[in-house]
Amino acid sequence: MENGAAQPVIVAIDGPSGTGKSSTSKAVAAQLGLSYLDTGAQYRAITWWMVTNGIDIDDPSAIAAVAGKPEIVSGTDPNAPTITVDGTDVSAPIRTQEVTSKVSAVSAVPEVRARITELQRSIAAGAEHGIVVEGRDIGTTVLPDADLKIFLTASPEARAARRSGELKGADLHSTREALLKRDAADSSRKTSPLAKADDAVEVDTTDLTLAQVIECVVTLVEEKRAGK
Ligand SMILES: Nc1ncnc2c1ncn2[C@@H]1O[C@H](COP(=O)(O)OP(=O)(O)OP(=O)(O)O)[C@@H](O)[C@H]1O
Numbered sequence: 001m002e003n004g005a006a007q008p009v010i011v012a013i014d015g016p017s018g019t020g021k022s023s024t025s026k027a028v029a030a031q032l033g034l035s036y037l038d039t040g041a042q043y044r045a046i047t048w049w050m051v052t053n054g055i056d057i058d059d060p061s062a063i064a065a066v067a068g069k070p071e072i073v074s075g076t077d078p079n080a081p082t083i084t085v086d087g088t089d090v091s092a093p094i095r096t097q098e099v100t101s102k103v104s105a106v107s108a109v110p111e112v113r114a115r116i117t118e119l120q121r122s123i124a125a126g127a128e129h130g131i132v133v134e135g136r137d138i139g140t141t142v143l144p145d146a147d148l149k150i151f152l153t154a155s156p157e158a159r160a161a162r163r164s165g166e167l168k169g170a171d172l173h174s175t176r177e178a179l180l181k182r183d184a185a186d187s188s189r190k191t192s193p194l195a196k197a198d199d200a201v202e203v204d205t206t207d208l209t210l211a212q213v214i215e216c217v218v219t220l221v222e223e224k225r226a227g228k
């Protein structure tokens, strides 16, 4: 590239719930001038649409039949990410307990995954300076040729404590059980389960501060860009 401008870099960050994917990905993207895509928000958005339109979440064929209907648009500025469905801002309603409890069932439907995966690939391909894409199957399925793949982990106890803090004193035990239940569903589905890519760098964040995780990932991206 002319004038020493950095090549676009594609970074895939996967891992179970509460490992710090969103916080890390946003900060890394902002620091490095990259776009940011929260793929969990897209699966939450399509789940919100199913719930709002009275689709039976326990019926995969009913979900599959309408998977192509909602128009989901993701804004990829890491400092102000957005998500709309048919023009409606759904950034708040996709975080409700109802959506969280139903998203694994909706995201397991192959027609939903095919639709959302296509959208994710087209967003990544259009990111001029590169992008950090976070989710569950980015390194394995969505962007198998990503320049750098990271798999974040943390103990269930650390993840539950982080989430309980967020939910202002929510019961630690039930938070931990809910996290593990969602991970089990996401890891055991047939199509594109939550998994570490063979060539991903695993970062255990249990005993790291968020700032340390961000620094670690920024360093890995910079090393990759420098060709190390
Ligand atoms: N290393 C860390 N140390 C302490 N707290 C952290 C760390 N990483 C993230 N957190 C906090 O944990 C919570 C969950 O983080 P985040 O939403 O980034 O996780 P996630 O992996 O994207 O979760 P999910 O997949 O459920 O969306 C947030 O409140 C975040 O600030």
Ligand SMILES: Nc1ccn([C@@H]2O[C@H](COP(=O)(O)O)[C@@H](O)[C@H]2O)c(=O)n1
Residues within 6 Å of the ligand: 017, 039, 040, 041, 043, 044, 103, 104, 105, 107, 108, 134, 135, 136, 137, 138, 182, 186
């Ligand atoms: N690549 C992905 C990303 C997410 N999911 C599903 O969405 C749920 C919500 O994700 P959050 O990151 O917002 O917690 C998650 O539990 C998965 O069911 C997915 O399947 N693939």
